[in-house]
Amino acid sequence: MPVSSAKTAIRGCYITFKDNPFMVAPEESLSIEEDGLIIMEAGRITDCGPYAALASKLDKAVLVMHYPDSIISAGFIDTHVHYPQMPAIASWGQQLLPWLEQYIFPTEANFDNSAYAEAVASAFLDELLRNGTTTAAVYCTVHAQSVDAFFRQSEKRGTRMIAGKVLMDRNAPDNLRDTAKSGYDDLTALIQRWHNKGRQLYAVTPRFAITSTPEQLEMAGDLLTRHPDVFMQTHLAENMDEMKAVSSLFPDSASYLDVYAQAGLVGARSIFGHGIYLQETDFQHCHHAGCTLAHCPTSNLFLGSGLFKLFDAIRSDRPVHVGLGTDVGAGTTLSMLGTMGEAYKVSLMAGAERLQAIQAFWLATAGAAEALKLDTKIGRIAPGMEADLCILDPAATPVLAQRTAHCQTAQDMLFPLMILGDDRSVKATLVNGQAVYERP
Ligand SMILES: [Zn+2]
Numbered sequence: 001m002p003v004s005s006a007k008t009a010i011r012g013c014y015i016t017f018k019d020n021p022f023m024v025a026p027e028e029s030l031s032i033e034e035d036g037l038i039i040m041e042a043g044r045i046t047d048c049g050p051y052a053a054l055a056s057k058l059d060k061a062v063l064v065m066h067y068p069d070s071i072i073s074a075g076f077i078d079t080h081v082h083y084p085q086m087p088a089i090a091s092w093g094q095q096l097l098p099w100l101e102q103y104i105f106p107t108e109a110n111f112d113n114s115a116y117a118e119a120v121a122s123a124f125l126d127e128l129l130r131n132g133t134t135t136a137a138v139y140c141t142v143h144a145q146s147v148d149a150f151f152r153q154s155e156k157r158g159t160r161m162i163a164g165k166v167l168m169d170r171n172a173p174d175n176l177r178d179t180a181k182s183g184y185d186d187l188t189a190l191i192q193r194w195h196n197k198g199r200q201l202y203a204v205t206p207r208f209a210i211t212s213t214p215e216q217l218e219m220a221g222d223l224l225t226r227h228p229d230v231f232m233q234t235h236l237a238e239n240m241d242e243m244k245a246v247s248s249l250f251p252d253s254a255s256y257l258d259v260y261a262q263a264g265l266v267g268a269r270s271i272f273g274h275g276i277y278l279q280e281t282d283f284q285h286c287h288h289a290g291c292t293l294a295h296c297p298t299s300n301l302f303l304g305s306g307l308f309k310l311f312d313a314i315r316s317d318r319p320v321h322v323g324l325g326t327d328v329g330a331g332t333t334l335s336m337l338g339t340m341g342e343a344y345k346v347s348l349m350a351g352a353e354r355l356q357a358i359q360a361f362w363l364a365t366a367g368a369a370e371a372l373k374l375d376t377k378i379g380r381i382a383p384g385m386e387a388d389l390c391i392l393d394p395a396a397t398p399v400l401a402q403r404t405a406h407c408q409t410a411q412d413m414l415f416p417l418m419i420l421g422d423d424r425s426v427k428a429t430l431v432n433g434q435a436v437y438e439r440p
Contacts, residue, residue: 001158003043003432009058010038010389010430011051012067013410016074016381017366022314026358032410037064038072040387040433043158047383065435067391070427071410071417073361074379075134075388076336077368080233080273080294080325082139083124083150083163084111088329096239096303096330097210104329108166109175111141117149125153129437131335132390132426135368135378137233137271137294137325138163139205142176144186151194158198158432160378160386162231164205165190169216172207180216184223191227199386203231203271208238209246209259221264231269231372234260236293237282238274239305257282266291269373273325274299275313276306287318292371295363297342299327307350310343321371324363336364337392337421344418357414387433392417396425 014036021029037051039058047054058064084107091103111117117140128136140146140163147165154161167183168176178186187204195202204220206212212220224232237243237256246256253259257278260266268290275293278286286293295308313320324339325331333339340360347355369379377386394413395401403416417425429437 001156001432001434001436003158004434005042007039007041007059007062008433009040009062009064010067010072011064012036012070012072012391014038014048014072014381015361015410017362020367021356021359021362022319023316026356027411029362030358030411034410036072038381038389043387043432045381045383045385045387048381067427069395071392071394071413072381073132073390073392074365074381075390075429075431076132076364077323077372077379078128078133078136078326078334078336079271079292079323079368079371080296080327081136081331081334082327082329083121084108084117084141084146085329086120086124086127090332091329095241096305097241097245099303099330105173105176107329108141109173111146112143112175114145114149117143117146118153121150121153125157125159127334129157129429129431130426131423132392132429133334133336134388134390134429134431135160135374136162137203137231137372139207139233140165142166142168142178144190147190147194151197151200154200155198157436160199160201160374160388162201162203162233162372164203164231164233167204167206167216167220168211170213171211180213180219183216184219187223191223191230195227195230201231203233206234206265208235208242209250209256210242214263217260217263217265224264224267229269231271232265232267233271234265234273236260236272236275237277239303240277243277255279255282257285261285271323271372273327274305274308276300276308283313283315283320284318286320290321292321292323294323294325295343296325296327296331297346298332298339299325299330300346301342302332303330307346309350310347310355311351311353322363323368323371333422335422337418337425340364340418357418358411360418361414387430389430391427391429392421393425393427396421400425
């Protein structure tokens, strides 16, 4: 979708962040404009603030979309998800490694077909937008055409997406394996074709240490050296059987994270899915490297993987960047609201501290943007930011409506929204200042 140059505006209650709610008192980090106006032009926010102060500046000809009784937020950011796994969501009865073999590899094998890949990518992106998610870090399959299909569909919608071809040269079926050399050649061409093309961003994507030879991991590290602004995403310390397999495949590594570090894959633009079974030395390593852990609570519960220690990861003396991920097909929803709700429950199971609603919204917006080094572009509502927004309905269902009816402020509504909310709570989603989804 071409970015419209027309000036538009949106009126309603909006929330955004001025600080990190894990570092300061959460209520001091959040900024709420009860009757706000956000003015947008050429895909960006040009001005925002109280309606009463800004309305007079606005030319009468400018279209103002009015959303009373709603909460407007920056679009959600999903830091870990697999678009080709959407057809295999909700597959019964296995933990990670047999689940991959029984359900995921056969599903991903279909993506050698470009037309099929394009159809799934299109449906997946529409689902993200229906859930208010405007940016995601996405795994494609081992097939280069699955990446082309995804970026083509993202470009069509104008969305800012991070994605990459899965690298997998061992411990996978023949039809899903590349080689260190073919992977290198494919990635060189894909980075050239897609990285920084409009809003598209490339991520070097080895699936995980089990399915890549040391040669392939080194090749991935070499590509990152050649293209330092490209992202890297992979899985880390998700499941106990996976941990055992990695330590037997890489007996000389000090830890699972160290396998990636030795190949040059641990940097500021690295996103590690899960990180459930990390030691203190790993957290320190992550902190110094500036990398991100993608916490995927619905997936960790669905596959019985374990409980992520969020407050351990984010500890204020050596904070590690954390984002939230839906991790579909192991995850059970593309809704970031639902994912925040499950993150709250996991925080209760995993330790003494409880995730607060403001902290959860930060993880899904400004915190994720900061983790991904995209905080000058997305994640907040402020002049100069890209105009990706979602409009939330705190009365979307009868239960939500009766629960939020007693709330005094928008801030009070955030917790019920993340516990009871889902795709039905998203009234509209804007990308580049234009509505790309409106609830019927
Ligand atoms: Zn995953």
